[in-house]
Amino acid sequence: MRYLSTRGHAARPQFCDILLEGLAPDGGLYLPEFYPQVSDATLTKWRGLSYAELAFELLSLYIDDIPAADLKAICDKTYTEEVFGTKEIVPLRPLGDGLYLEALSNGPTLAFKDMAMQLLGNLFEYELARRGEELNILGATSGDTGSAAEYAMRGKKGVRVFMTSPDGRMSPFQQAQMFSLQDDNIHNIAITGVFDDCQDIVKAVSNDLTFKRQYKIGTVNSINWARLMAQVVYYFAGYFQATKTNAEKVSFTVPSGNFGNVCAGHVARSMGLPIDKLVVATNENDVLDEFFRTGVYRVRGSADTHETSSPSMDISKASNFERFVFDLLGRDGGKTRSLFHDQLASQGSFDLSADPAFAQAVSRYGFASGKSIHADRLATIRDTYQRFGTMIDTHTADGVKVAREQLTPGVPMIVLETALPIKFAATIQEALGQPPSRPARFEGIEALPKRVKVMPADAELIKRYIAENVH
Numbered sequence: 001m002r003y004l005s006t007r008g009h010a011a012r013p014q015f016c017d018i019l020l021e022g023l024a025p026d027g028g029l030y031l032p033e034f035y036p037q038v039s040d041a042t043l044t045k046w047r048g049l050s051y052a053e054l055a056f057e058l059l060s061l062y063i064d065d066i067p068a069a070d071l072k073a074i075c076d077k078t079y080t081e082e083v084f085g086t087k088e089i090v091p092l093r094p095l096g097d098g099l100y101l102e103a104l105s106n107g108p109t110l111a112f113k114d115m116a117m118q119l120l121g122n123l124f125e126y127e128l129a130r131r132g133e134e135l136n137i138l139g140a141t142s143g144d145t146g147s148a149a150e151y152a153m154r155g156k157k158g159v160r161v162f163m164t165s166p167d168g169r170m171s172p173f174q175q176a177q178m179f180s181l182q183d184d185n186i187h188n189i190a191i192t193g194v195f196d197d198c199q200d201i202v203k204a205v206s207n208d209l210t211f212k213r214q215y216k217i218g219t220v221n222s223i224n225w226a227r228l229m230a231q232v233v234y235y236f237a238g239y240f241q242a243t244k245t246n247a248e249k250v251s252f253t254v255p256s257g258n259f260g261n262v263c264a265g266h267v268a269r270s271m272g273l274p275i276d277k278l279v280v281a282t283n284e285n286d287v288l289d290e291f292f293r294t295g296v297y298r299v300r301g302s303a304d305t306h307e308t309s310s311p312s313m314d315i316s317k318a319s320n321f322e323r324f325v326f327d328l329l330g331r332d333g334g335k336t337r338s339l340f341h342d343q344l345a346s347q348g349s350f351d352l353s354a355d356p357a358f359a360q361a362v363s364r365y366g367f368a369s370g371k372s373i374h375a376d377r378l379a380t381i382r383d384t385y386q387r388f389g390t391m392i393d394t395h396t397a398d399g400v401k402v403a404r405e406q407l408t409p410g411v412p413m414i415v416l417e418t419a420l421p422i423k424f425a426a427t428i429q430e431a432l433g434q435p436p437s438r439p440a441r442f443e444g445i446e447a448l449p450k451r452v453k454v455m456p457a458d459a460e461l462i463k464r465y466i467a468e469n470v471h
């Protein structure tokens with residue numbers, strides 16, 4: 001398998017080259033040259049597999065520069081009951097009316113990002129050892145991404161993590177999760193500023209090419225193809241649990257921010273998995289819902305980006321969306337480039353409403369969308385708890401609310417559970433008048449010693465800190 005850029009660059013790298021790279025050289029995102037098709041016979045064969053075996057079969061279609069036995073070992077070591085809590089790894093729970101919750105949040109940091117990041121950690125360690133190289137991951141987080149990255153990379157050879165976060169602005173639980181890590185290769189940097197300051201620092205350091213090369217600076221953000229590919233696996237696993245035969249279809253509703261999670265659903269559907277609808281659920285930051293309703297993609301300014309009670313979906317633009325638009329436009333790299341590079345930069349938006357391709361987002365690709373606001377979240381959390389005894393987190397609640405509006409009789413609707421409620425305790429308390437339950441292994445983590453360096457929002461000081469801690 002070779003990979004291409006959504007903006008038409010001529011290079012065709014293999015998997016391991018794009019694994020350690022972020023963007024393509026022309027600023028585009030990588031996609032496989034084609035989506036391998038999964039036949040009826042293959043689906044039948046895959047039905048009986050364990051999650052790790054399924055991951056191996058699927059990944060093998062996209063990775064041909066790692067020997068099969070090594071890739072198998074990586075999958076086996078990643079997707080274990082010990083790490084993800086159950087033998088099924090992503091079990092389904094019914095919530096009435098043909099609606100199911102797919103549990104993706106029982107990994108080390110209690111959010112779905114572990115599903116991909118745990119694999120990424122093992123792939124990085126493998127590939128860096130093979131090349132005799134090292135990598136220093138520099139990131140900015142307001143919560144879930146940073147902790148998932150740290151738990152995936154802790155103790156891994158050849159990798160260090162320097163994770164910036166806005167000082168005092170993450171939930172106490174999220175701070176405790178990250179700052180209690182004592183591994184030598186994990187560095188928490190609390191910036192006295194807001195999340196945008198953290199992102200600016202990452203940008204400034206990455207734009208210093210001399211420094212970047214000398215200190216082997218890399219990222220783990222959601223545009224990495226390996227993360228997206230790992231997420232494709234749980235769409236198949238969810239489908240197999242909700243159906244008995246390959247003649248049945250299911251729909252998925254996905255709480256969405258950067259469009260990474262639901263883009264994996266688009267890949268699964270493009271491979272031939274019998275998915276009816278892919279429903280994009282947004283919060284008040286409804287960039288994506290607006291696009292699927294109107295054909296207009298309008299990036300928001302920071303004044304226009306709301307701070308909500310489902311904060312991991314508080315985005316101003318959806319960084320993975322370019323992948324879907326590239327497919328929607330018949331994989332026209334020139335056209336994608338002109339939309340994302342030229343029009344977004346000059347006008348902050350583009351409009352596909354008059355393009356015949358736009359209608360295909362629904363008719364050919366199965367997309368639908370909806371929006372949920374704070375009052376919806378509270379009502380949905382309450383309703384789900386009262387009727388089913390199940391506590392859901394605020395992001396998952398956005399999904400359940402929108403999913404109930406999109407039900408088709410006879411078609412199971414699977415909502416992806418993107419985090420556990422304990423991560424967003426204040427809103428659960430507001431909705432239910434009681435705190436969320438806490439998995440036993442997280443009892444008392446707020447009291448553990450914290451390892452964090454507080455620093456001002458100054459890229460030069462961060463560079464110096466990295467240089468001092470790379471040895």
Ligand SMILES: *Cc1c(COP(=O)(O)O)cnc(C)c1O
Pocket residue numbers: 111112113144145222255256257258259260261262312313395418419
């Ligand atoms: C990251 C995240 C999302 C959004 O996922 P995208 O891939 O960015 O669409 C939703 N919910 C939670 C809890 C998250 O951590």
